């Protein structure tokens with residue numbers, strides 16, 4: 001497994017890390033808890049040392065499952081979780097008020113069964129709470145030893161600039177893949193210049209870049225691949241087939257699986273510190289972890305970039 005250093009930290013993170021939205025069991029169809037636990041435990045054997053979660057994933061269930069899985073092996077993983085999305089009825093609201101995140105932190109620590117979170121991230125911006133207030137509270141958590149590093153997620157460039165003028169922001173978690181490269185318009189370079197490690201989510205576009213779908217799949221309304229990742233519907237589906245074709249082509253020539261190609265393209269980009277791939281079972285885990293043992297050539301990286309450029313997928 002290759003490892004990358006998160007700037008200005010003591011963390012060397014595996015090239016493939018573990019995302020746990022799907023194992024929450026709400027937004028990606030049902031999850032098999034026993035299988036989720038054994039998958040997380042097996043991740044350590046592959047050299048995967050970073051797990052990302054959030055209280056909203058399964059409304060606490062993802063964190064609970066991680067807590068069960070890492071009991072006795074906590075030191076093998078860096079744990080990143082988030083705050084600021086609160087369930088409300090069938091939906092949710094963004095809330096980064098100090099008192100709200102103080103409660104969220106305690107609940108997360110309890111569910112995870114740990115005393116310190118390695119990276120605590122604001123999940124989404126909250127337009128109703130001054131960022132100074134939120135960061136002030138996060139700094140208190142740091143002083144109390146409950147949080148090691150502060151991260152933010154889904155912040156645009158101006159909010160990120162503001163946040164990092166107030167205190168050290170260790171990481172920015174954002175969507176980044178061959179299907180969504182919007183951070184290349186300023187965010188990625190700002191992060192590189194300011195030693196902020198980018199944590200890339202959705203590197204497989206929610207699964208489509210594994211090349212496993214021959215025909216466009218249909219997902220229920222409440223599934224992340226209906227409301228969050230648009231690639232399964234037209235006009236995206238037809239446009240991206242040429243990219244999936246080239247990913248498969250490279251995979252075939254290298255005797256790898258297509259998921260590895262998509263993951264390595266993300267992880268080999270400058271400024272990307274962590275690449276989190278959702279894995280629901282051992283099969284997906286072992287396929288994705290294999291990406292950590294090889295790299296794409298410069299020519300392959302560039303060929304994929306050019307095809308991605310031509311897709312014009314701006315959202």
Ligand SMILES: NC(=O)c1ccc[n+]([C@@H]2O[C@H](COP(=O)([O-])OP(=O)(O)OC[C@H]3O[C@@H](n4cnc5c(N)ncnc54)[C@H](OP(=O)(O)O)[C@@H]3O)[C@@H](O)[C@H]2O)c1
Pocket residue numbers: 018019020021022028052053123153154173174200201202203204205206207208210212259276277278279280283284285287288
């Ligand atoms: N900060 C944020 O706002 C935010 C937003 C989204 C995600 N995230 C984080 O980023 C993580 C990764 O993103 P993601 O899970 O949304 O998307 P992703 O990593 O692009 O896709 C993950 C999904 O693809 C399928 N898959 C994975 N590996 C596979 C393989 N080798 N072969 C076939 N199918 C495979 C699985 O779904 P199926 O088995 O159902 O096909 C899996 O759940 C999340 O788990 C979460 O921790 C954060």
